[in-house]
Each structure stands twice: as structure tokens, then as C-alpha cells.
Amino acid sequence: MPVAPPRPKDLPLNALRAFEAAARLQGFAAAAMELGVTPGAVTAHVKALEDRLGAPLFDRTARGVHLTQLGATVLPAFTAAFDALGQAQHQLRAEAAPRSVHIATLPAIAQLWLSPRLPALRAAMPEIALSVTAMEAPPNLKRAPYDLSLFPGTEGRVIAEDEIFPVCAPSLAARIHRPEDLAQFPCLIDSAWSADWPLWLEAALPCTAFTPRGPVFSLYALAVEEAAGGAGVLMGHAPLVAAHLARGALVAPLPQRVRLAKSIRLWSARPLRPGQPADRVARALAEPQGWPV
Structure with missing residues (x-):
């Protein structure tokens, strides 16, 4: 008679995400903001994970939380794993909708610099579905579902000196x-x-x-x-x-x-393949003469 022992349960993915974000960002509140949940939810996920493991991942003090030796040891592997998962998700979205380009940018840049250029961009590339999301801080493009980031910074292609x-x-x-x-x-x-x-x-x-x-x-x-x-x-x-x-x-x-030290720059966490929609949009926005406004 075949033996079928019960399979050990995997550690909950949401709890692992909460641990990795809190450890990488050095705080539960920052992790909650990135993950789009409440700090209480991050705390609960991490506590449940620690209970499952039977070992603490953070030391709690009056000055905040700090990684234990165990937490510090495993963090790099989990960060690399979730970065890879984010890249795989983006590839899946890109393959499923190959003519879509999503830009994340500051509200001010979206309204005053990018928006006046969108009609000319769409006229020149009518086959590309161009979306824009305005946010106050650059997203983590290794995880977030955006193709391009347009923010003041020091990394990426200079679009405009400020x-x-x-x-x-x-x-x-x-x-x-x-x-x-x-x-x-x-x-x-x-x-x-x-x-x-x-x-x-x-x-x-x-x-x-x-x-x-x-x-x-x-x-x-x-x-x-x-x-x-x-x-x-x-x-x-x-x-x-x-x-x-x-x-x-x-x-x-x-x-x-x-x-200013920080120029407005266009950046992508993934290599832009020549001729692909995101690369074409990036090259158009970077043209020195700009687009009609």
C-alpha cells in the first residue's frame, strides 16, 4: 500500500513579503506603504511568520525594530527572490499586452511636462496604449507594474536639466x-x-x-x-x-x-529592447527638441 505522508505546509507568501519589505526598508510603516496595507497588517504577518518558525526575525525596542541575526542572514535571499518574482510578473504582463507602456511620474511632471506631450506621442505611435500614473515617490520598478519611471534623480536617461x-x-x-x-x-x-x-x-x-x-x-x-x-x-x-x-x-x-543636482530622468529597472514599445516611448521623450506642447 503506497505511503502518502502529509506534505509540510509552505510558509505563507504574504507573511514572507511583509518580512522582506520591513527588513529591507527598516520599518513596518515603510513596508506597509510599499505593500499598500496597514502597519498593523505587516506586524501581524511578521508575528505569524515568527510563530510558525519558532524564532524571532526582529528585535522590538522603544526605538523601533531591528533585524535579528536570523533575519539579517536570510534577507538577501528573499530580496533577490522577490525581485526575480517581480521581473517575471512584468515579463508576463509585457508578453500578454506587448503594446502597452505604463509610466510612473510625479504629479507635477505628469500635469505640466508629460501631459502636453501625450497627444503628439499617441499620434506618432497610435498602436501603443500609453498609461500614466502620478505618485509622490519613485516606485520600486523591480516590483511595481510600471515600464518607465520619470522623476528627478541621478539615475537613468536625462530628460531635462532642472x-x-x-x-x-x-x-x-x-x-x-x-x-x-x-x-x-x-x-x-x-x-x-x-x-x-x-x-x-x-x-x-x-x-x-x-x-x-x-x-x-x-x-x-x-x-x-x-x-x-x-x-x-x-x-x-x-x-x-x-x-x-x-x-x-x-x-x-x-x-x-x-x-539643481537632480535632473528629470527616465529610468527602467529592466533593459529596454530596441524597437520595443517602452524603448520607443523612452527615446521619443528623450529627444532634445522635445515634442510639441
């Missing part, structure tokens, strides 16, 4: 002749780029006590429209305000500009 300088409506620009004049006007501030004003002022007005004050916006595109409407002076990012400057909706009243 520099900052004050911009405002023409009516306000007529009253601004030197950096000190900015103290007379509201300074529009973008919450994601709150360091822009101090960085520019350090270069244009060193050793001054001028502190920019004014409305704070969580959407840079809205701040741009408010500046064009005369609400105040905004620290403009050259690639994002170029169209407004070209049509005269915004004016740069001062010559001082500060080049």
Missing part, C-alpha cells in the same frame, strides 16, 4: 527689479519642494534675514496656476514652467537661477 528661479504674473513682475523686492509679495510654496525658496535665497540673497511667507500648496500645478493668476511669486522649475513662460502667462523677473 533649475529654479522666481516666476510670477506679468503685473507683479513689473514691480520686481531686485531680489529684495520679493519681500513685498506672497511667496507661493509647494509642500513637496519646500526647500526651493531657501536654496535659491542662499544663492541670490546670502546672509539676509528674508523668510518667504505665503500660501502652501500640495499640488505644484495648482501653485503654477495661482502664480499665473497673480496670487504671488512661485519658485519655478524650468522644465515645468517653460510652457507658461513661452506664452507669457508667467514671467521670470530676476536673472538669478540655481541649477
